[in-house]
Amino acid sequence: MAADVFVMTPRPPVRALALAAVFAIGGAALIVAPTPGVWRTIFAILGGLVLLVAVLLGLLAFAMPRRQxxxxxxxxxxxxxxxxxxxxxxxxxxxxxxxxxxxxxxxxxxxxxxxxxxxxxxxxxxxxxxxxxxxxxxxxxxxxxxxxx
Incomplete structure (x- = not known):
């Protein structure tokens, strides 16, 4: 008989991907929020950090099923x-x-x-x-x- 090969991969982590999407939307909203003066810079930096967390979470959500x-x-x-x-x-x-x-x-x-x-x-x-x-x-x-x- 020829060899049989089975590859089992876990389902994608839908909750992590949804959370990454929420963080991405929140980060983008903070970046474009219409705020005056120094608050505009603070919101842009905070929004950039939240957007970075969203990207990292999304990348991890795609990488983990492949590793398992x-x-x-x-x-x-x-x-x-x-x-x-x-x-x-x-x-x-x-x-x-x-x-x-x-x-x-x-x-x-x-x-x-x-x-x-x-x-x-x-x-x-x-x-x-x-x-x-x-x-x-x-x-x-x-x-x-x-x-x-």
Whole structure:
């Protein structure tokens, strides 16, 4: 079988993006506020700072989901999970059990070691496809065949 690759990315942080938009509007309003004398300079500086915070928050909101991306590669020999916490590699022969709850698969290796594959947005079609692929790989490793009749 060819290798299966699944890439799971968290949903974009909508609240952070909305907050960045509010800060941007507030900062722009402070910059163009019609105020007399020295207050005009103070409001412009304050508005520029608020606008800078909005830009930084927006950039962080776009960067964080990319950093939390998890790539799961499955082949005939085993699996490889590459994520923010590092790389985990294992063989199908070492998997003793697989448990599933909506949005999460857990690969058990013996009594102590677990590899949790969590869908950031809860149950998804991609998570279902990953579960099916793991099932097929484990069946093939153990010599099981599927009866479809």
């Amino acid at each position: 991306r998890v790539t799961v590669s499955l082949d005939d020999a085993g699996y490889r999970v590459d994520g923010p916490s590092g790389v985990r590699v294992g063989t199908w022969a070492s998997v003793t059990r697989v448990t599933a709850v909506p949005g999460r698969l857990t690969l058990h290796q013996g009594d102590n070691e677990r590899i949790h594959l969590v869908s950031p947005g809860g149950p998804t079609l991609q998570m279902d496809a990953l579960g099916e692929a793991i099932s097929r790989r484990l069946d093939a490793n153990r010599g099981y065949t599927r009866f479809e009749g």
